[in-house]
Amino acid sequence: MPGRVDHPRRGRYFSVPAKYAVSIAIGIAWTAISVFLSLRWLDALSAVVGSFLALIIITFIAYVPGFMNAFLVSTILLDRRPRRRAPATYPSVSILVACYNEQAAIADTIRSLARQDYPGPMEILILDDGSVDETVARALETIGGLSLPGHSSIRVVAGFPNLGKSAALNRGLELCRHEIVLTIDGDSWVYADAVTHIVERYLADPPETRAVAGCVLARNSRKNWVTQMQEWDYFHGIAAVKRMQSMYHGTLVAQGAFSLYDKAALQAVGGWPECVGEDIVVSWALLERGYRIGYCEDAVAFTNVPDTLRQFARQRQRWSRGLLEAFKAHPRLLLKARMSTLFVWWNVFFLPLDLVYTFAFLPGLLLALLGMFYIAGPMTLLVLPLAILWNLVIFSVQRQMFKRQDLVVRRNVKGFLLYVFVYTMILQPVCVWGYASELFGLRKRWGTK
Structure with missing residues (x-):
C-alpha cells in the first residue's frame, strides 16, 4: 500500500505468535486451576441436576469465561504495538456520515469533522437516509457557516427514501472520490486528531490491512444510570477486546460508528450488505478474503449511546442478530488457519454463555438469596480476583491513552459499580432475545444503532 511506514525493531523482539502461545498457555493454566478448585462444586450440583447438565453450567459460568479473561489480560500486558509515524504525504480520504433523523446531533458531528487537524485532503459526504x-x-x-481548508470539501447527499444505513453507505461508496474511506455516525463528536491517527495507524499496519476500527466511547454518559454503565463498557470492555484482537491480526468488527476502510476492498466484497449488522458482516467478508482489520486505540470518537433500557435492549438485540448474520454469511471463517480464528470461535461460545447465564446463573442468584448455593455461591467468588485484575489492567492502559490525548477519565463510580454487578444481568438476557429473534426470523428493525 502506498505510504506505508516500516518500523525498526528496538530491543528484544518478542514475536506476536510467541505472545499468542504464552497467552493461550496462561488461559489453559487458569482453566486447569479452576477445574481443580471446582470439583466439589461440580459434585454438589451434579447431585441436583445430573452430571452432564452440571458440567455444562459450570463450564459456561466459570471455565470458559475464566479462559477468556486470562487470555485477554495476558495479551494486554504483552501488547507492545508499534508507534504511529507521520508519512511524508497524507493520502486523500472520503468520510461517509450516514444519518437518519439526527437533527439534534448532526451539526456537532459536522463541526467536529471541520475541526480535524488532518494534513491531507478530506471529502465529507453527509448521507441523509x-x-x-x-x-x-x-x-x-451548519455547512454554510464553516470555513474549510482549500483542499477539503463537504456536501449533503439527500432526496432519497429511507432504505437503511447500508443503502446510504453504499450510495456514498459510489459517490466518493478517494481510495481511503471512513465511516462516522451522524450523532458523533470526532476528536480533533482522530482522522490523522487512524490514517497513520492504517499506513503503519501490515500491508494486508484493509480496515482499521477506531476507538468509540460514550458521549452522553452523564445523562442517567443507563448511559453511565455503558460508559465503562465502551471504555473497558469493547476497547479491550478490540485491542486484544488487533494484536493477533484479526479485529472482528470495524464498527460503522468510526472506522477506516480500503475502498477497493469494500467494492470487492460488494459493499455493506442489507442487514441489521452490516458492519459486522462486511468486516467478516474482509476477513474471509484473508485481509487484516486493525484497531487504533487513540483515534477517538464520542457517540451518543442509548439512554433508555428499551433503546439499549434494541441496540444489543441488533448486535446479537448481526453476529448470527455474520456466521450465516461467512461460516468458513471458523476453519481459517490464522490466529484470529480463536476469536471467531470465541463468538460461537457467546450463545451458550448467554443461555447459561440467563437460564442458570440468574436463577441461581435467586436461589442463593434463599440459602441454596448450588449454582451461585462461595465457589463463584473465585472469579473475582481475575475480574479485579482484568479491570485494573484495562483501566491503566486506557488511562494512559487518555493522558496522551490530553483527556481525563471522568469519575463515574456509580456507573462502574453498575457495570460490574448489574450490566451483564441486563445484557445477556437481551442477547438471548436477539439470538431467538434471528433464529425465528422475526421482523428486523434498523431504528437503533
Missing part, C-alpha cells in the same frame, strides 16, 4: 425531521436543513445551515 430519508430523514423526516430537520436533519438536512440543520446540516446545510
